[in-house]
Amino acid sequence: MPEIWELGLSAISRLIGQRKLSPVDVLDHYLDRACRLNPTLHCFNTIDAERARIEARSSEAEMSRGLYKGRMHGIPFAVKDIIDVEGVATTNGSRLTINEVAKTDSAVVQRLRAAGGIYMGKNETQEFAMGGPDFSLPFGPARNPWDIERFTGGSSSGSASAVSAGAVPLAIGTDTGGSIRTPSAYCGIAGMKPTYGRLSRRGITPQAFSLDTVGPMTWTVEDNAIALEALAGFDPEDPSSVEIAPQPWSQAPALGLQGMKIGLVRRFHEEERDRFSNECISAFETAALLMKDAGAETVEVRLSPLRHYFAAQRIIMYGEAAAIHEYDLRHNIEQYGPFSVERFLPGYLLTAVDYVQACRRRGELVHELAEVFRFVDLLLVVGALSVAPRMKDVARNSLVNGTPSANAPFNLTGSPAMSVSAGLNADGFPLSVQIVGRNFDEFSIYRAAHVVEAGMGCRNIRPHAAR
Amino acid sequence: MQIDRITSEDCAALIERAGLSLNQAQFEAALRSYGRLRELAESLRIPRNRAAEPAHLFHVPASPHAGASAFAKTETRRETGDE
Numbered sequence: 001m002p003e004i005w006e007l008g009l010s011a012i013s014r015l016i017g018q019r020k021l022s023p024v025d026v027l028d029h030y031l032d033r034a035c036r037l038n039p040t041l042h043c044f045n046t047i048d049a050e051r052a053r054i055e056a057r058s059s060e061a062e063m064s065r066g067l068y069k070g071r072m073h074g075i076p077f078a079v080k081d082i083i084d085v086e087g088v089a090t091t092n093g094s095r096l097t098i099n100e101v102a103k104t105d106s107a108v109v110q111r112l113r114a115a116g117g118i119y120m121g122k123n124e125t126q127e128f129a130m131g132g133p134d135f136s137l138p139f140g141p142a143r144n145p146w147d148i149e150r151f152t153g154g155s156s157s158g159s160a161s162a163v164s165a166g167a168v169p170l171a172i173g174t175d176t177g178g179s180i181r182t183p184s185a186y187c188g189i190a191g192m193k194p195t196y197g198r199l200s201r202r203g204i205t206p207q208a209f210s211l212d213t214v215g216p217m218t219w220t221v222e223d224n225a226i227a228l229e230a231l232a233g234f235d236p237e238d239p240s241s242v243e244i245a246p247q248p249w250s251q252a253p254a255l256g257l258q259g260m261k262i263g264l265v266r267r268f269h270e271e272e273r274d275r276f277s278n279e280c281i282s283a284f285e286t287a288a289l290l291m292k293d294a295g296a297e298t299v300e301v302r303l304s305p306l307r308h309y310f311a312a313q314r315i316i317m318y319g320e321a322a323a324i325h326e327y328d329l330r331h332n333i334e335q336y337g338p339f340s341v342e343r344f345l346p347g348y349l350l351t352a353v354d355y356v357q358a359c360r361r362r363g364e365l366v367h368e369l370a371e372v373f374r375f376v377d378l379l380l381v382v383g384a385l386s387v388a389p390r391m392k393d394v395a396r397n398s399l400v401n402g403t404p405s406a407n408a409p410f411n412l413t414g415s416p417a418m419s420v421s422a423g424l425n426a427d428g429f430p431l432s433v434q435i436v437g438r439n440f441d442e443f444s445i446y447r448a449a450h451v452v453e454a455g456m457g458c459r460n461i462r463p464h465a466a467r
Numbered sequence: 468m469q470i471d472r473i474t475s476e477d478c479a480a481l482i483e484r485a486g487l488s489l490n491q492a493q494f495e496a497a498l499r500s501y502g503r504l505r506e507l508a509e510s511l512r513i514p515r516n517r518a519a520e521p522a523h524l525f526h527v528p529a530s531p532h533a534g535a536s537a538f539a540k541t542e543t544r545r546e547t548g549d550e
Contacts, residue, residue, distance in 0.1 A: 315508055318504075341493050346500050360511075
């Protein structure tokens with residue numbers, strides 16, 4: 001008989017709905033795991049056991065009265081510590097804001113609570129979603145449950161670590177240049193960056209206004225789709241929010257890929273051949289075969305070079321982030337960790353013309369991708385560059401000097417993109433691929449992601465630290 | 468100033484213009500990142516028509532009805548001397 005955490009969100013949700021599992025028992029199980037694993041993994045900044053237990057008992061009472069709110073009812077969740085929860089400090093992983101207590105819930109927390117979700121705690125984040133694995137800061141860095149000497153990826157580091165270790169079934173991350181997808185790839189979980197505007201960012205500390213996206217991180221694709229159904233919705237208080245109907249995402253995994261056309265974006269990794277590991281490219285090719293076997297047609301797609309997308313995303317990100325932090329970097333720079341300072345600095349070396357040229361290039365690349373999506377339904381793109389590197393090898397200047405990320409292009413274009421587990425390498429570390437859809441078509445992504453995940457057959461293997 | 472390099476003096480001028488006060492390690496980090504940053508920024512300069520401005524547009528919000536405008540009310544008050 002599997003333990004509760006091994007069931008995952010989808011099965012737990014079903015059993016709660018059938019009244020075979022109690023929300024209180026589920027919460028107690030996860031709280032026990034979170035408290036036991038956190039001293040090793042540093043994946044939580046806060047665990048709010050007392051409040052969570054009150055909410056779990058309330059959920060149980062609601063269900064006893066016949067009030068069942070749906071698939072998220074009674075499911076514990078955690079949020080990256082740049083996301084506001086009423087009465088809890090949004091530390092942003094920084095000394096600067098360590099005592100800034102949020103007055104209200106962020107929109108995503110409001111929505112999850114309205115759907116019956118139970119807030120359990122705050123996940124560690126790289127400082128202001130920009131820093132790195134910085135040992136000089138009050139929290140973290142989060143450790144990768146597959147090997148605690150390895151990097152989780154950032155900046156939704158604690159969210160990925162906690163989900164991968166089975167310390168929480170759902171964590172909310174944010175993604176400005178890959179901050180949901182890279183940690184998901186390194187920690188072997190499913191991470192969705194929805195279309196820009198699909199989820200409200202109200203109550204979330206910004207990193208770069210025109211790129212920031214918030215999304216769910218879970219163990220499986222099906223879990224992820226259930227969470228997105230609760231999270232999505234128009235918010236007039238977020239100027240980027242788009243009023244568009246949700247899709248029945250949780251039904252997508254059952255549909256397969258018959259009749260769909262998948263564009264294979266080999267150019268990104270072929271032009272950076274020496275920088276992407278062979279095993280990551282093999283994972284890409286295996287995923288392509290799995291999609292074809294599932295009935296999809298695959299075609300080669302040629303986009304502009306990855307470096308072009310990357311350059312525009314980085315210049316916009318640096319410029320916007322520098323504007324957001326200008327006051328504090330002028331007056332309180334000593335409060336920031338060394339990773340963050342080094343990563344914010346490029347924004348102050350740019351010119352206004354650089355920023356405008358990046359915006360012009362963005363428009364051209366958005367148009368290019370829209371043209372491609374006239375002919376294909378989805379894109380398959382390589383995931384992370386390699387398996388998780390050792391933490392000591394992560395350079396402070398890796399955001400500007402590092403290899404172009406294959407995640408960044410889809411923040412630039414606003415496209416929905418998901419990192420999905422593509423098995424393990426020979427040493428037992430997670431591999432991943434990225435699936436990208438038309439704007440607001442997360443549904444098709446979930447169809448394809450489930451095919452890859454099921455075909456790779458790796459969801460029964462959990463990291464060592466989870467045991 | 469060359470595109471791919473920057474002197475310490477020029478970098479210091481940029482940092483001062485930004486209003487930042489950096490310690491030596493931070494300043495050297497800025498200096499180190501400059502070359503790659505310029506490389507990224509220059510890669511955005513592709514041949515394009517002067518009028519090509521597909522992304523950086525200003526979207527004018529719909530104006531409220533004149534009667535509902537705070538500005539219009541202020542003018543009215545001034546005209547009537549009702550301040």
